[in-house]
Structure formats: structure tokens, C-alpha cells
Amino acid sequence: MTARSSSETTRVIPEATVARLPVYLRALTALAEGGIRTCSSEDLATAAGVNSAKLRKDLSYLGSYGTRGVGYDVDYLRYQIAREIGVTQDWPVVIVGIGNLGHALANYSGFRSRGFRVVALLDADAERTGEMVAGVAVRHFDDLETIAREHAVAIGVIATPAAAAQDVADRMVAAGVTSILNFAPAVISVPEGVDVRKVDLSIELQILAYHEQRKAHGQARGEVDGVDGVDGVDGVAVDGVEVATVGGDS
Amino acid sequence: MTARSSSETTRVIPEATVARLPVYLRALTALAEGGIRTCSSEDLATAAGVNSAKLRKDLSYLGSYGTRGVGYDVDYLRYQIAREIGVTQDWPVVIVGIGNLGHALANYSGFRSRGFRVVALLDADAERTGEMVAGVAVRHFDDLETIAREHAVAIGVIATPAAAAQDVADRMVAAGVTSILNFAPAVISVPEGVDVRKVDLSIELQILAYHEQRKAHGQARGEVDGVDGVDGVDGVAVDGVEVATVGGDS
DNA sequence: CGCGATTTGTTCTCGCGTTCACAAACTCAT
């Protein structure tokens, strides 16, 4: 079955690796700004907050860009990762929902500096139309299709309330958007071929709260309800240092 | 070795499951608001956007809260999950860095409604001190220790520029904070026992860009690369619908 | 009371991702 076709390198980068590449990219940029020209996998791993073995394996999926006995050329590797991710080119982006979060996103300098260009801010509220945010005029949501087609927008950001999210997603897809970053606290369904990533602020806090509660239980005890097992024996095992980088796994 | 003490049920909930519990909680809330009193695992799974088998397995880690042949009582299950996560109690939270994102976070209603109470907004810029944001006065960052101790704050949110993140984290830890949600695009290191979760907006976009680039390549060329086994039989595999819920896995 | 229908809880298997460990490759000093 695995009639491995003619092509040699089966360029399949694991999803977990893809999620870490931007982290490496950022770490490399930081190193470059610090004047570092060359770094070892150990150096870069430390800067990125990961294991060096994992870093090397991740990079090996891209190719052999290091030199044994020496390390990696910072600028060269940086370019290779940027090219692999696709941020050497410019990606037009539309943001829908110009509330507090939409404002913050529109003003976020990290987008522009990383190859993303906000070509439109849209809101369903006609009151907001015309308002200038981060140098871009807010237009009505109905203009989505026109703008998306005009600028060949492939990536859309949803920053609306949960109730509007599905409708916005549908309209985006209809307008040709094939990648959606969803900040609305709602599950949206999209047709095949469309990628959705979801960022939920309150979920992150709830995950922290869970671990925080476990810590408290270990210390104070009390809290009879349902805590059958943990009788203080292994206070350590439960939660040591848990550094979870989101925007990571999927 | 696993001299698991007297207790029977080793209440260890997998991290992946913990990350999904808030999603289930939200879905249950939506169902409850729709007047639904009872639901099957299939119903809830659909509402949460996951596989029903996975949902049942996740819930089984909490206990047996369903009834075979019937399903789950929405309110009952909702309470059980909320209790497990720890959002039945109120968590005081401090937000440091009142820029665009800090503003958005302070105004985000999803926090309050889910058991989190913003007790302080802090900024290092003395200009901002006294400013009212979301009904809370902005105070100077130096007040962190005082406020954190006073309100027994365990959870802190970093919304500062990258350069300030590590310092803020250090001060938070010194003030007794043991869980940090970091929005700054920087890797921060904390002592053992302190949890850190990182949300990075631009990384999410970069991950989307990667997949978007692959799609484009696929169209232009004959998308030879990497499609090993699946030779058209089930065109689903490569990049069919990839819905990655962040704030999910870790 | 018994039987079919339904749905949960759990077991089993498979695949992915992480980590270890080491050979290959490169530099530098002598």
C-alpha cells in the first residue's frame, strides 16, 4: 500500500512540530537581536523553553540546516524556518468584531512584524463603521465578501461574541477564507478544507484553576467532597512544575 | 514500585482531559440555557465539538455521573465538572500590563462569569495609575505584593511587552502567585510548583499560515509531497477539516 | 415480570509524540 511515490523526502511535518516552529523563530529572532550569530541546539532550546533533543528532532524534519560540532547559523536557520512556516510572504488578514479584543488584536504589533497585514476591520454594528482603529477604518461586516475577494484574504480572525461566531465563520468561508482563528467562546463548524484554531481566554484560566485547586487540596486538605485517593502521601507527584505552552499542541 | 497507598481510585485526570473539561462546561451551560435538562454523550459531544467516545472517557475520570440508557443530567453534570475544575469557588486574579490587551482582558465578561474576579489592574507606567478600567482602578505595579497578599491572589495574568514579562513573573511569584497566564511573547521561567500557561496570538496565526501555504502549494503543483498511503481512497486525510482547539491540549 | 432498545463506562489496540542514546560529522590544536 505505501506505494511511496517517486519523491524522496516525505515532507510531512508533525503537527506538534509545526506548533513549535514559531516559538523557535521567535527565540532565534531574540538571539539575532542580541548579536548572536551562531548557536547550539542547547542554546536555542533554552531560549525557546524546550528540550534540546526535541528541538533537534523538530529541526530535522525541515532538513539538515546545522553543522555538527558547531551548531546553527542563527540568520540562516531563521530564514529556513520562516520560509517553512510561510511568513516570508505577506498574509492579508481580516478581523471581524471590533470590541475590546478586536481593538487589541488590531493594535497588536506582533501581527505586522510577523508577516500578517490587517487589511480590514469589520463589525456588524453600523455605529462603528468609519471609526479608525490602528490606522484602519472599520467597515461594515457586509463588506466582507468584497474585501476578501479583492485582497485574496485566506485568513480570518473572529473576535465577536459567541452568538455571532458561526454566522461570521459561514460568511468568511463563503468569501473564500480557508483559515480561521476563533476567539469567540463557541464551537464553530466549517466545511472540509478549512482550518480553524480556537483560542479561549477563560478556558486557560480554568485549567490553571484546576491545578491551583489541587495544590490547595494538598496543603490544606479539608475539602472532603470526592477527594478519595490523595491522602497527602504524594503531594509532589500531582503537580510539580507544569509549564504548558499553549499555541502549541493541537 | 507503584505502592499506591490504601486508597483505591487514583484520582489522576490526564492533562488532555483537564483541558477539555472547560469546553464541556461551556457546552453544558449552552444546553442548559436552551432548556435542555438531559443529554446523551452524543449530544454533548456534538455541542462540544469532540468525539463521543472521548467525551465519555473524559467524564469517566471524574466518576460515574451518567445513567445508562438515559444520559446525563445537564445541571448535575455541570456542577460536577465545575467543582472538579474548581470554578465553584471564586478566584481572585490580578492583571499586569494595561495596554490594549490588558484592557480587553479586564473587560472580558467571560472571566467574571466563570468564577474569576479581577481584584487589581497593575501597570508600571505611573501615567496610567488611577485610570478606571472596567470598574477597577489601575494601580502601580509596585503595589502587586500588597494587593496579592491582601486578597490571597493565586492567579496572575501577564499582558505586558515581552521585555517585562520575566520581571513581572518573578515579582508575582515573590508575591505568592502560583499560577500564571502569560500573554507576553516571551518564555518565562518560574520555580517548581508554579504553573505557567502561555497564549501567543501571533503563533496561532503562524500555524494557520503554515497550513495555508501547504494548501496553496497543493493547488499549484500536483501535491506530490507526502501523501503516502492514502492514494485518493479517502481524500480526507491530508488536510481535511483540521479543527484545532487551543486552550486544549498542552 | 421479561424483553428489546438505548446509552454509559471500560477495555483494548493503534498511532503519535517525547526522550534517550549514539553514531556520524565537523573543528581545532598539536
Next chain:
DNA sequence: ATGAGTTTGTGAACGCGAGAACAAATCGCG
């Protein structure tokens, strides 16, 4: 040129999570 010291790239083992499949349990109805 050769050997010692580094560092990459990768093969292999391991553990966790996802998904399928099934047994156990409950309800409804005759």
C-alpha cells in the same frame, strides 16, 4: 595529518492519548 572534543541528526524505546468496540446497566412497554 591525526586525535580529542563538540555537536548534530536519527534510530529505538516508551508512554500517553484517541478511537473503536463491547459488556453492563437502565428504561419502557407489553
